Amino acid sequence: xxxxxxxxxxxxxxxAPRVKAALVLFTLFALFPPVVTALDDPFLILIGTRILAYAxxxxxxxxxxxxxxxxxxxxxxxxxxxTYAVAILSSYGIHDxxxxxxxxxxxxxxxxxxxxxxxxxxxxxxxxxxTLAFGQMAFFFFISLSAYxxxxxxxxxxxxxxxxxxxxxNEYALYYATLVVLIGLxxxxxxxxxxxxxxxxxxxxxxxxxxxxxxxxxxRYQLTAFVISGCMTSIAGVFLANQAEFVSPxxxxxxxxxxxxxxxxxxxxxxxxxxIGGAVAALLLEEFLGKLTxxxxxxxxxxxxxxxxxxxxxxxxxxxxxxxxRAR
Amino acid sequence: MSRLVVENLNKSFGALTVTDDVSLTVEPGELHAIxxxxxxxxTTLVAQLSGQLAPDSGRVTLDGRDITRASMPERVRxxxxxxxxxxxxxxxxxxxxxxxxxVQARQGSSFRFFGDVVRETALNxxxxxxxxxxxxxxxxxxxxxxxxxxxxxxxxxxxxxxTKPSTLLLDEPLAxxxxxxxxxxxxxxxxxxxxxxxxxxxxxxxxxxxxADRVSVLVYGRIIATGAPDEVRADPAVRTAYLGDEEEIPx
Numbered sequence: 001x002x003x004x005x006x007x008x009x010x011x012x013x014x015x016a017p018r019v020k021a022a023l024v025l026f027t028l029f030a031l032f033p034p035v036v037t038a039l040d041d042p043f044l045i046l047i048g049t050r051i052l053a054y055a056x057x058x059x060x061x062x063x064x065x066x067x068x069x070x071x072x073x074x075x076x077x078x079x080x081x082x083t084y085a086v087a088i089l090s091s092y093g094i095h096d097x098x099x100x101x102x103x104x105x106x107x108x109x110x111x112x113x114x115x116x117x118x119x120x121x122x123x124x125x126x127x128x129x130x131t132l133a134f135g136q137m138a139f140f141f142f143i144s145l146s147a148y149x150x151x152x153x154x155x156x157x158x159x160x161x162x163x164x165x166x167x168x169x170n171e172y173a174l175y176y177a178t179l180v181v182l183i184g185l186x187x188x189x190x191x192x193x194x195x196x197x198x199x200x201x202x203x204x205x206x207x208x209x210x211x212x213x214x215x216x217x218x219x220r221y222q223l224t225a226f227v228i229s230g231c232m233t234s235i236a237g238v239f240l241a242n243q244a245e246f247v248s249p250x251x252x253x254x255x256x257x258x259x260x261x262x263x264x265x266x267x268x269x270x271x272x273x274x275x276i277g278g279a280v281a282a283l284l285l286e287e288f289l290g291k292l293t294x295x296x297x298x299x300x301x302x303x304x305x306x307x308x309x310x311x312x313x314x315x316x317x318x319x320x321x322x323x324x325x326r327a328r
Numbered sequence: 329m330s331r332l333v334v335e336n337l338n339k340s341f342g343a344l345t346v347t348d349d350v351s352l353t354v355e356p357g358e359l360h361a362i363x364x365x366x367x368x369x370x371t372t373l374v375a376q377l378s379g380q381l382a383p384d385s386g387r388v389t390l391d392g393r394d395i396t397r398a399s400m401p402e403r404v405r406x407x408x409x410x411x412x413x414x415x416x417x418x419x420x421x422x423x424x425x426x427x428x429x430x431v432q433a434r435q436g437s438s439f440r441f442f443g444d445v446v447r448e449t450a451l452n453x454x455x456x457x458x459x460x461x462x463x464x465x466x467x468x469x470x471x472x473x474x475x476x477x478x479x480x481x482x483x484x485x486x487x488x489x490x491t492k493p494s495t496l497l498l499d500e501p502l503a504x505x506x507x508x509x510x511x512x513x514x515x516x517x518x519x520x521x522x523x524x525x526x527x528x529x530x531x532x533x534x535x536x537x538x539x540a541d542r543v544s545v546l547v548y549g550r551i552i553a554t555g556a557p558d559e560v561r562a563d564p565a566v567r568t569a570y571l572g573d574e575e576e577i578p579x
Contacts, residue, residue: 196440206418215404215433
């Protein structure tokens with residue numbers, strides 16, 4: 001009975017979020033602005049902020065996709081709620097980022113609770129289709145919102161304020177603010193995944209029948225995770241709106257939902273840090289391939305195919321293989 | 329009062345009647361075995377008793393409470409746990425984590441989002457106790473998918489035990505287990521007798537006649553005999569319908 005110490009038993013490696021990888025990424029992110037300044041190309045900072053915002057969204061999606069096996073194809077809706085929370089409140093003179101974020105989270109919580117409760121009655125491809133359908137409903141709602149430009153979108157007159165200060169107008173400040181939020185949400189997600197709740201969620205992913213047979217009703221845990229993920233994704237939207245100083249329904253189209261899934265899969269599902277790395281990789285590829293050729297999507301597609309074929313666990317899996325190769 | 333009472337349970341899939349007016353009781357502390365040839369509807373019966381499948385008609389009560397419409401998780405929380413004929417585990421989890429999760433379902437809330445569950449000594453200790461009872465404690469740190477078949481059967485039992493049940497539905501716990509391993513498993517079930525109320529579905533006749541207080545014989549979804557092992561073995565209807573006239577019944 002004492003073969004394993006009960007206080008700190010071995011953790012299943014497939015479930016462990018890659019904290020070290022995340023710390024490396026965060027360090028690189030923190031060093032990015034000085035490098036950009038040295039290169040004298042301040043536009044890169046804006047690209048960096050965009051990457052960080054998408055990293056938040058991808059990580060939030062990984063929480064349900066990787067740990068809960070819920071493939072939401074409508075997650076761009078929450079990005080949209082975040083961006084429109086900024087635009088709509090700001091048009092009423094409420095510029096405070098905390099209030100805007102609170103509104104984004106509240107709206108997302110309600111939407112995720114209602115649509116999640118319905119979507120979770122289905123499984124597999126039906127779940128994917130129904131989340132897509134709800135995402136499209138949100139998309140067309142904002143298209144028809146003519147007061148905020150409808151299809152054309154809506155330019156922000158100013159960025160959000162933080163405690164009354166317009167510090168976020170500074171590109172560096174916005175970048176580091178996004179980074180701090182990313183790190184905070186990573187820490188939060190990491191705690192959740194390693195908690196009692198996280199273990200139940202992962203258990204349902206592993207074998208839902210078994211979980212029912214030991215007394216769990218999967219629905220309530222899956223729905224809770226779905227709501228948490230939606231709320232976190234909307235925070236990414238708040239920063240995207242500030243980064244672009246523009247909001248439009250394009251943020252919530254189903255293409256965008258697909259891109260979020262691509263980021264998570266590309267980075268390696270169920271690792272949290274993989275989703276962050278996947279967001280970086282996908283957006284950098286888009287940036288650089290886009291400069292080389294207008295047919296960049298073709299090459300990006302080829303890259304994805306190769307990745308999925310040769311490293312189903314994404315960039316995370318690739319790095320592990322290299323590390324293991326070295327250890328041998 | 330009987331612990332588990334099944335009254336006039338019926339279930340059909342189309343024209344095929346798989347459970348035909350089944351009534352049985354399991355007394356507290358009793359080990360009641362159900363035997364029957366392949367396709368007799370044993371697993372379908374367990375599925376209805378555990379809440380996985382709804383019967384067409386009939387009633388199931390546990391300690392006098394009607395649980396006919398209760399879901400599987402609800403029944404587990406009332407103390408009715410089951411093991412599966414085809415192993416159901418969490419393959420990517422360690423053996424200890426599999427069982428700790430079953431303990432967690434009984435102990436406190438699972439809506440705790442902070443605090444490292446790996447370090448929850450209370451969960452791990454209770455899990456280790458269940459693992460020891462099922463004889464798989466030395467494999468606690470192994471990833472569940474890497475266990476042998478026999479070890480999987482023991483993990484099945486450990487997970488059912490970890491929910492602290494009053495009543496166990498054991499669906500062919502010995503399926504695919506042979507030789508010494510099977511003897512050890514029977515000894516383990518023997519040691520559990522009296523402390524748990526058990527409904528045992530089993531193919532292994534030696535095991536059934538060694539363990540059971542009462543035996544029911546299920547043929548084509550219908551119970552044709554119930555009684556002490558010796559009575560059932562001597563029952564002429566059982567001999568013709570199930571065991572075959574000429575075949576010697578193992579003692």
